[in-house]
Amino acid sequence: MNAVVISRSSQSSEVGQAGDNSLMAFDVERVRKDFPIFDQKVHGRPLIYLDSGASAQKPQQVIDAMSTAYETYYANVHRGVHVMSQRSTEAYESAREKIAKFLNTNNSNEIVLTGSATEAINLVAYSYGRKFLKAGDEIILSHMEHHANIVPWQLLRDDVGVVLKIAPILDDGSLDLEAFEALLGSKTKLVAMTHISNALGTVVPIKQVINKVHEHGALVLVDGCQATPHSAVDVQALGADFYVFAPHKVYGPTGIGVLYGREDLLNTMPPWQGGGDMIASVTFDKTTFQKAPLRFEAGTPAIVETIGLGAAIDYVSALGMENIAAHEQGLLHYATERLNAIEGLTIIGTAPDKAAIISFIMDCAHPHDIGTIVDQMGVALRTGHHCAQPVMDRFGLSATARVSFGLYNTRQDIDTLIDAIGAVKEFLG
Amino acid sequence: MFDDLRELYQEVILDHGKKPRNFRHPDDFTCEAAGNNPMCGDALIVYLTVDDNRMIRDVAFQGKGCAISVASASMMTEMLKNISADEADTLFKAFHGLCTGADDADDLVAGLDEEVAERLQMLSGVRQFPMRVKCATLAWHTMDAAINGHQEISTE
Secondary structure (H helix, E strand, O other), rough: OOOOOOOHHHHHHHOOOOOOOOOOOOOHHHHEEEEEEEEOOOOEEOEEOEEEOOOOOOOOOHHHHHHHHHHOOOOOOOOOOHHHHHHHHHHHHHHHHHHHHHOOOOOOOHHHEEEHHHHHHHHHHHHHHHHHOOOOEEEEEEOOHHHHOOOOHHHHHHHOOOOEEEEOOOOOOEOOHHHHHOOOOOOOEEEEEOOOOOOOOOOOOOHHHHHHHHHHHOOEEEEEHHHHHOOOOOOHHHOOOOOEHHHHHHOOOOOOOEEEEEEHOOOOOOOOOOOOOOOOEEEOEEEEOOOHHHHHHOOOHHHHHHHHHHHHEEEEEEHHHHHHHHHHHHHHHHHHHHHHHOEEEEEEOOOEEEEEEEEEEEOOOOOHHHHHHHHHOOEOOEOOOOOOHHHHHHHOOOOOEEEEEEOOOOOHHHHHHHHHHHHHHHHHH | OOOHHHHHHHHHHHHHHHOOOOOOOOOOOOOOEEEEEEOEEEEEEEEEEOOOOOOOEEEEEEOOOOOHHHHHHHHHHHHHHOOEHHHHHHHHHHHHHHHHHOOHHHHHHHHHOHHHHHHHHHHHHHOOOOOHHHHHHHHHHHHHHOOOOEEEEEEE
């Protein structure tokens, strides 16, 4: 994880609720008590939630922050002089500050709030892509992208005639760096690449990728949807031009996405949606636009969800991203060892540097059958193509079963998973 | 507590899932359709030979899917041979009703041949697993599309 984990102890201590993280052992049992969803049984058994890669569960702190906003100070933001609007605006903009700190951006004008991470990528493809890219320009993606980082670029290709190049991956699921570098050239204008693969768990050496791309004068958009839950991210240290993440995977609410963009870059980009909040002045003859980020935030935003994300960032920062990462790496290694010991089970994605995501297949059972059987034992895992069909094709598969860990998972969860896989063999073996 | 699972994964179903019948690309056929379940990646093609009197003379399929979708396709091919396209439609409606717990499901099944009804009932154990209903019905939707001249269907 050396390319990803950058020490953020100074920032964590600013949040401060948990004191000095370097001295605090990560107490998973205490952390679990923050998540009310675990106070129930599923099919008569405890819920073993191993699908955080799809969406993470929410701590009480996030739920409370959102309820408090609705119950005590809710109003629309950026308009009105009344006290509720003022308090709402302050809470909303303070959440933007928290997001900026979370990614260590230069300032909070570099944080654009969107409706989803997918929308954030589409924003760049529409606004940057349609203004600055032309026919024949090349965009490089990797073979392990999920659909959200493929389809927006295909739409751009069909519109303006850019050429998409695909950087291959090796058999273990690592990026083929040599082949990637061979694709870089004078026509390369943008590289859109994941930081961590959602289907394989591979950690891409993204800083190395960014450095290489910048040598060719092109920009890099990093899809950080799987990286932000599992590791500290410092966009300035990485040198990313754009960085996108999905708040609901970082224990925050659904309905919002985050786009980081370098401020100078964002201010060269035209709006992609028009409406209220994004304008400086409007007459029927001419409208002038706000600077970033408001330029890209037409309409009433997801106010309470953004406040909820602020609470989620407070929560993970207090625990310490490096503590979370260390806890999850322990789970990854234990689970990998236990799964590898099962005859007829194959892990897909065995890169040396991985996040706590494991895809696997079994000789005796299709992933959907695995998913249904383990669900009866309370184990929630993802089955299917993980919205990443090209990477499935790369391995000659149509689907895998995937377990993805969050900060609340335990070694006992993995023991239950192993028992549940035993039941799969009993039924279908 | 695994009663629902045992009902779903009965021996007959597992056997069809592992050794699907009529799993081939026939040399001749009169209609075909591709069925896709885009959310999970299941994909199969159903080939039918329907004669001038709308009698189904041959049914085969190929594709990839879970035990339930493959078993359902396999058992479907056995049930459809030498019945009319209209009878196939009746079976499809009855099966669909059983899988989704439709109010008129029992009426639809009541008129069927006993052995066929038993097989449909067996496959419809999937109704306890709403997320899996589309696995069991994929081949049937595809067959229906082929007979009615559609080339492709999606169960989402």
